[in-house]
Amino acid sequence: MYGAPCWVSLSTRDLPAAEEFYHAVLGWEWRVGKLGEQYRFASVNGVPVAGVSAVEAMGQTAVAWTPFFAVCSADETVARSQERGGTTAVGPISFPPGRAALLADRDGAVFGIWEGELVSGWEEWRRAAPVFVRLHTRHAFEAAIFYGEVLGWESAESGCCEVDYENEEVVLRSQGDVVARIHSGAVEAAPDPAIRPRWQIHFAVADVPACVRAARAHGGSAEYTGEGTEAAVLTDPDGARFFVSPRPAASPRPAA
Template sequence: MKVTDILPGSPCWAQLSVRDMDRAKQFYGQLFGWTAEADPDPQYGGYTMFLLDGVPAAAVAPLMNPQQPVMWLLSFATEGVDATCAAAQEAGAQVWMEPMEVGGLGRWALLSDPTGAPFAAWQAREFGGFGVVEEPGAFGWADLSTRDKDAAVAFYRTAFGWQVWPDPNYAMVGLADRMFGGIMQLGPDFPPEVPAHWNPFFVVPDVDAAAALAAELGGEVLHGPVDVEMENGPRVAVVPASPGWNIGGIRPEPGI
């Protein structure tokens, strides 16, 4: 569905940082049907918008330094980045990049939650974020994997006012009685070097076909395709195209 307004506190953007911009553009263009539109302003270093039928769906940017990991970064909408940073710090977050203006597009800050998972806060002006969600090729869900699920749940509930539908291993989260993601515990089967991280999932009409295509394009199916064991649960797959570079497919719910 087309997005006209994003509720403060909810996911509003997903940005991928990579070493090889051309490879990323080709991979996601073939996988999701995205077209790439680079910002011509040199101050943004080649920042490229991924468009789905001409509407913003995600973005890709080059790594800012060699030590930066290849990763997806989720942004959460806020009506005031400065106030959100203050509230997040009070709740235990670390602010890595203080609030700054991004041209006339909005105001942005980079943080990590108390369990170490990075995220951004975005105060929209000219650019609101996702122009489409919950359609094939668009953002559909977000998972946080962390070593301390309870601490993460408490933080996002305090900092963003999220509703939580608790479960021993996986807590679903959302706002205004609408779920948009979940928080899961990283168990001992995950290598200790795997950090806490957010992972966006993108909607596809057929997860098995999308996972097979991702493999043909050079990706490796890390998990799935598998049906999530819950009532009306989706079918998902997680495909890292390189270490730390994760994409996921999520089956549309009935009616989408």
Template sequence: MPVRTSAPLGAPIWIDLATSDLEQAQRFYGTVFGWTFESAGAEYGGYVTAFLDGRHVAGLMVNDPQWGAPDGWTTYLHTADISDTVAKATAAGATSCVAPMEVKDKGWMGMLSDPTGAFFGLWQPTGHRGFDVVDEHGAPAYHQLTTRDYRAALDFYREAFGWQTATVSDSDDFRYSTASFDGHDLVGVMDGAGILGEGVPSDWCFFLGADDVDKTVQVILDNGGSVVRAAEDTPYGRLAAVADPTGAGFNLSSIGA
């Protein structure tokens, strides 16, 4: 099992789900990916940690109706100094949505919206180092930002997080860059101006590894989930976009892609 002991600075470090049905979500992800779960209790607002073979993989929490947002996943980027990162990000055009706050014995978290409207989190670990299994069935394999303003997004993350980016394609049909950390491409940035529907904001998403994408899609359907984009072969492996029973979307990627 590919295990990591830390995430590179500026790279995705954690993912968590805000769901309107916490029990159903645990049944769904447990059945589809073999996740197990442990509640942190009332002290942490009932936050639930998901494990894959005993290792941290994701978090789940109740989606408070007062937030006014649909069920969905949030990607968190690693920072060593959350206050400094928020200052740099806002100076570069981001909006602070949730000011940095301490999570006792775990770390510091905050929420931002980048200049193109994509919502994401920050995590400064103290006792909780984020997901520590990758590139495995049911574990994060890749992360992607689909943005309405491709060049502004690249400029922002390079300035605020020091990303090193490389252009994969720069045509009107397909405009895409990758961000590399310690020699590994961990994040993609896609020009979504022509593909995001009206009113759909820029969006951070992730890909979970799947031993067999087609079989995993069927298990998702059998357990109340849905298909957003059917499985297809790509130069990056077999991919699919799906959603859980309450509509929270994520992606699948064949292992080794």
């Protein structure tokens, strides 16, 4: 699973408001962990699924959702990113039981890396809060080369991710699951940050219309994407955007 998304984290200016909003919209429960009062862990049925940090605790980073990718070595990953034109915003710094860094690719899209034991097991995390991430970037193929070299996609080591090209998108799979997509079309210097290069977080939910209603009722906004599905883009009260889409039906198991 090295190179795959392993965690998602939100930076916000108002932790209590974020807790209330995401509890109402996604049903998350909250607790304080080893990282202190400025970081909250969200859980589903007792399984940690996401983190929320106060902006002050993360070096005044922008209000946004950020995906974190599992790596063998944070130091080596940061070095590979810098060698290929990426930048480092934070770290690597220690967060026992691991180390983390916040980076940006050559087009400015922000992502995180994590070295160490996962907060919850990868498969358990995927089941508790089905999520995939999509990079909206200037050129999907060039971005795939950057991330492939930095995160070790398609390497010969056991547990690494596989990359395919489908319908003009780069598709990343881990253990057969689609965990990320890279899509061309972002405008690097666009005045609207919603169309600049960025990573988007997509949560699979049981009831998209219910999430839309809850977001609007608790100080956020929501609109359907118009992509021929029930998917919607939601914005929390602090301005962080994320996507919700229908949870796929479980695939039937073959008869014995």
